[in-house]
Amino acid sequence: MIDFQYVRAGSVGEAVRLMAESPGAKFIAGGTNLVDLMKMHIERPARLIDVSRLPLDKVEALADGGLRIGALVRNTDLAYHPQVEQRYPVLSSALMAGASQQLRNMASAGGNLLQRTRCPYFYDVATPCNKREAGSGCSAIGGLNRMNAILGASDSCIAVHPSDMCVALVVLEAKVHVTGPRGDRVIAFADFHRLPADMPERDNTLEAGELVTAISLPPQGFATNYTYLKIRDRLSYAFALVSVAAGLELDGGRVKEARFALGGVAHKPWRNAEAEAVLRGRPADVAAFVEAADLVLREAKGFAHNVFKIDLARRAIVRALSQAARGTPQSQSNKKIA
Numbered sequence: 001m002i003d004f005q006y007v008r009a010g011s012v013g014e015a016v017r018l019m020a021e022s023p024g025a026k027f028i029a030g031g032t033n034l035v036d037l038m039k040m041h042i043e044r045p046a047r048l049i050d051v052s053r054l055p056l057d058k059v060e061a062l063a064d065g066g067l068r069i070g071a072l073v074r075n076t077d078l079a080y081h082p083q084v085e086q087r088y089p090v091l092s093s094a095l096m097a098g099a100s101q102q103l104r105n106m107a108s109a110g111g112n113l114l115q116r117t118r119c120p121y122f123y124d125v126a127t128p129c130n131k132r133e134a135g136s137g138c139s140a141i142g143g144l145n146r147m148n149a150i151l152g153a154s155d156s157c158i159a160v161h162p163s164d165m166c167v168a169l170v171v172l173e174a175k176v177h178v179t180g181p182r183g184d185r186v187i188a189f190a191d192f193h194r195l196p197a198d199m200p201e202r203d204n205t206l207e208a209g210e211l212v213t214a215i216s217l218p219p220q221g222f223a224t225n226y227t228y229l230k231i232r233d234r235l236s237y238a239f240a241l242v243s244v245a246a247g248l249e250l251d252g253g254r255v256k257e258a259r260f261a262l263g264g265v266a267h268k269p270w271r272n273a274e275a276e277a278v279l280r281g282r283p284a285d286v287a288a289f290v291e292a293a294d295l296v297l298r299e300a301k302g303f304a305h306n307v308f309k310i311d312l313a314r315r316a317i318v319r320a321l322s323q324a325a326r327g328t329p330q331s332q333s334n335k336k337i338a
Helices: 014-021 034-039 073-081 080-085 089-097 103-104 109-113 165-171 271-278 286-297 308-326
Strands: 005-008 026-029 047-052 058-062 067-070 175-180 183-188 211-217 225-231 243-251 254-263
Touching: 005 034, 014 047, 014 175, 014 211, 026 034, 058 080, 067 080, 073 080, 073 089, 073 103, 073 109, 080 089, 080 286, 089 165, 089 225, 089 243, 089 271, 109 165, 109 211, 165 243, 225 308, 243 308, 254 308, 271 286, 286 308
Parallel strands: 005 047, 026 047
Antiparallel strands: 058 067, 067 211, 175 183, 175 211, 225 243, 243 254
């Protein structure tokens, strides 16, 4: 039994103040990840600050043509929002690929960003885990590491980030809006999550006491040539072995703009600017896509049980880019790979 206090914040300012007054506190909204972690004694907050009633649950158009998503918008509402479905379908598709309908009904957009790894050793308090207890060691490196990282890992941690939504957001070049004791700031999505290095206990670049208030999207949404392809052990309610979000802008069969990112392979959604650049001006064909995939994976490193993910990622990149180029995105209702 974890002994904790509970308080409901009436405003963003009050939430930030309550957090500053309470070392060891946690914000809670949908609670779909935090409550599980508390049940397993991985998270032991002294206080829960409920932010679920704050006025952060709207999707609003921006003056520049983009979209602002409140941090408390539920995943289901976001996936089915008309503006998201029409203008940012890769985000809608990624959301529909994640978790179950019941979890999507509860999970918030801001909370999705803050999910913690599903590495089994992180969830097993009887084993060493640097992410759970800094300096204790990484059991996954010499253990069962089939689901673990092949890119961006370190000697301290080979865990992967579990979100589907975040893979699409990095392709869309979203921005994360936060507020904290030192005021408001905006973080480029590519800079929000961090690689483990020698501090794997830090998942992101939030400063102490900061609260995610919104996510903003630019006008470009790749509404026609896009896909979200998720490869997993079973067709539903499973985390990705490898996933790929892709968006292309084509001009006469050639690639004018390309963005793609991988999930399930690193401590953060993995995007490679060099691989995207090699596609620009090229015919949107398999030869170009293979070259891009090889660039992404040239520094990939497998461990005892996950070497297969390198080739799986290569084939997933080529398939996803091909789907996007054809304008035949992966269906999340009929999960047979297109």
